[in-house]
Amino acid sequence: MRVVMVGPPGAGKGTQAKLLRERFGAAHVSTGDILREAQRAGTPLGMEVRRYLDEGRLVPDDVVTNIVGERIAAPDCRAGYILDGFPRTLVQAQSLDQIMAARSEHLDGAVFIVVPQEELVRRLSGRRVCRGCGAMYHVIFDPPAFPGVCGRCNGELYQREDDREETIRRRLEVYASETGPVVEHYRSVGLLREADGLGTREEVFGRIAAGVQ
Numbered sequence: 001m002r003v004v005m006v007g008p009p010g011a012g013k014g015t016q017a018k019l020l021r022e023r024f025g026a027a028h029v030s031t032g033d034i035l036r037e038a039q040r041a042g043t044p045l046g047m048e049v050r051r052y053l054d055e056g057r058l059v060p061d062d063v064v065t066n067i068v069g070e071r072i073a074a075p076d077c078r079a080g081y082i083l084d085g086f087p088r089t090l091v092q093a094q095s096l097d098q099i100m101a102a103r104s105e106h107l108d109g110a111v112f113i114v115v116p117q118e119e120l121v122r123r124l125s126g127r128r129v130c131r132g133c134g135a136m137y138h139v140i141f142d143p144p145a146f147p148g149v150c151g152r153c154n155g156e157l158y159q160r161e162d163d164r165e166e167t168i169r170r171r172l173e174v175y176a177s178e179t180g181p182v183v184e185h186y187r188s189v190g191l192l193r194e195a196d197g198l199g200t201r202e203e204v205f206g207r208i209a210a211g212v213q
């Protein structure tokens, strides 16, 4: 299985990509996770992208495209991959087409999770992430048993810099202007698999899995 997840920030792409990985055995490739990890580790890539991430702006196309090109050549991607958060611009979508064509691979679908804007803001502003294991919580919808502490690994929960209210608005604007055309691109070539993103994660997964099989 080779799919891309193209919904807006907060739609549940990461959560659903992990469930798809479990069900279909494909690798989960999240450009956001890779960039945050580079930032945390203080690598040259991390230094280069820090400002973009903190301000909720897109990292330059060539930077993310190189990351994805290398990542999908790794052995664990041989059985398939789920790209989460890439492509986010039309240029990235075209680059992905070229990379995949050179590898004689084709895309099975572009999963588009549909969630109303006010719901996205609610979800993102309450989101908390574990520093230790990356588990996600929500202060209202999915709170940890002890405030600020991960129930799985006892790690510290934190709010991503770009999950603050003003940055969320910027990310949603960037999404509408840059990623909206990507959605239309996949629609026009018949690859778009739209799924209602409201409901429990299992309900949403049921809709997505039915669409990509």
Ligand code: AMP
Residues within 6 Å of the ligand: 009, 031, 032, 033, 035, 052, 053, 056, 057, 058, 059, 060, 061, 064, 084, 085, 086, 087, 088, 089, 092, 162, 171
């Ligand atoms: P995410 O975790 O997918 O919301 O990504 C977090 C941040 O990483 C975004 O706000 C961008 O700054 C950056 N980023 C992730 N994926 C991409 C991409 N495909 N193109 C450009 N920037 C990206």
